[in-house]
Amino acid sequence: MKNMHFKLVLIVCIFHSVYSYNVTDEGRLFTDLFSNYNKDLRAGNDRDYPLNVSMQFYLLAIKEFVEASSKFTVNGVFAITWRDERLSWDPATYNNITKTLVFQEKIWIPNIVTVNPFEEAYGLGSNLVQVNVDNEGSCFWVTMQSFEVICDADVTYYPFDKQYCVLKFVAYTLDVDWLNISFPNSEVTLTNYEESGLWKIEDTANYCYIEEGSTYVVVGLHLKRRSTYYLASLILPMTVVAILQAFVFVLPNDSGERVGFSVTILLTSVVFLTIIQEKLPEASEPNISVLGFLLFGYVILGALVTLCVILSANIHSFTEATHMPKLLRYICCLQSNIVEGTLSSSSTMKVASKEEEMEEEPPSCSWNDVAKRFDRFCFISSLFLYAIQVIIYFGLSA
CATH class of the missing domain: 1.20.58.390 (Neurotransmitter-gated ion-channel transmembrane domain)
Incomplete structure (x- = not known):
């Protein structure tokens, strides 16, 4: 029985020691982290190598697709991770704090901007969602927003058509020597996707490509119209x-x-x-x-x-009293005889030529x-x- 009590007390002490930090400890951590932090400088201590940035897109819903104006709107989430050693700390110094939340305006974030916006170009992210930072400097950034892009519709077989629309982004200010963007998964994550009543997703794709020294990020959706x-x-x-x-x-x-x-x-x-x-x-x-x-x-x-x-x-x-041409009268009477199945004996006689046939008296019609x-x-x-x-x-x- 004493051993049982001892184990319970030990578990409580361990739990208390792990989660015993308070707002004062976290405030002290923030003061130390950002006292000399410059968010204008790219993350990564080794400047000879590009910073590795991992991305994944989660599609939530297809908001609308207006074929007449080529407006394509989806709701989705980008989950972006990278490491910034300047944001690392020793948990023991701050009462075992292992992670915290930081507004994106306080730290360096990848500058990724839309290439095919429907109206004005915009970047990823907002202060509605904070960046999750752990004690090793690993940053986990979730950008939840509505994306409005241009998608030129091919309506050749409307309403049995298929469309391919892309969300296209680029890191304008950071070339491949500074930033290495990659997708661990080649397909869009549809775990929380709400089915559209108008469009069916047949296939998806996530990929990056390099053009003129800049890295382009592409999220592609293959859509098929529900034509019922x-x-x-x-x-x-x-x-x-x-x-x-x-x-x-x-x-x-x-x-x-x-x-x-x-x-x-x-x-x-x-x-x-x-x-x-x-x-x-x-x-x-x-x-x-x-x-x-x-x-x-x-x-x-x-x-x-x-x-x-x-x-x-x-x-x-x-x-x-209106005159009827002979040819029209012959055609009319011939059609009547074929339909009724009672061809007259005169129609079964052979005629030597068209001139002799036209000279005969045409039947009445x-x-x-x-x-x-x-x-x-x-x-x-x-x-x-x-x-x-x-x-x-x-x-x-x-």
Whole structure:
């Protein structure tokens, strides 16, 4: 029992001796550390070798990506470590203090600045988070902030597109002889990442490269758009509306609603085109969106359908007194015989030449029959052309 009490007392004494320092001890430590400290001088006692700086990026969230303005914003954290021997001390001298917190404005920190900011260039860090310093002079700096950079979007296959956006930084004032920046991990840490409802991260990369004596730090994100929303709310309604325009040829000519229906559907396609143009960048590089070409095809085909509707209405309004060319009458009657399967005996006779055929008395066919045959041809042709456009678009976007 006495041994048990002795062990408890020993543990309490050890614990007390380790954590018994107070604010006075820490204040004395600060006074001694910064009495002759010059934050303008780079850390590292050996000036013949560059200072080793280790970095790691932790992505927290993708805030926004505005393709029209090329604005890409993410929330993230840089964890940066280095050693500054001037900030080392003997823990026994200061009542076993092994670490402390220091505002970044009081010590030397790596001067790392953005290369591709959306507006103004800015450096890493703020005094919202302090630098953790231990008794060996090892500094652990966490820079938590929102990064706004330029990312030129490639919307060729929008909304099935993939984007590659980078956060790019450089140590302007410190060349490779002064600073050696490295990433222990080649990928971005996604431990605390909140999934985006619009973008899926397919791959990430952390790396450094040297150009003109300066070290550049790059954080790359490979993004893929989640296209389900756009497919259900944009592409499918747009395609259904466009295909619906072909059914104008099913409406009776006597109804008087064909031209109004066709023009209304055409204007709807134009509205969809306007919506797409507002979402996409105005630049033509690297490529214009295939979806824009699809909508443009819908509008052009819709205009042709409207012209065909007007032409069909004019044909339907012709009276029997209006002369019908012989060739048109033959085509109309031949199509009627093929559809009905009752070819006349005169059509099965061989003719010696086209001149003899044209001299024969053409069969009877009204302008109303011509309008119906024309509507059937336009209906099938427009459906076929709409289907071809959709197949080409999804074939290119796949």
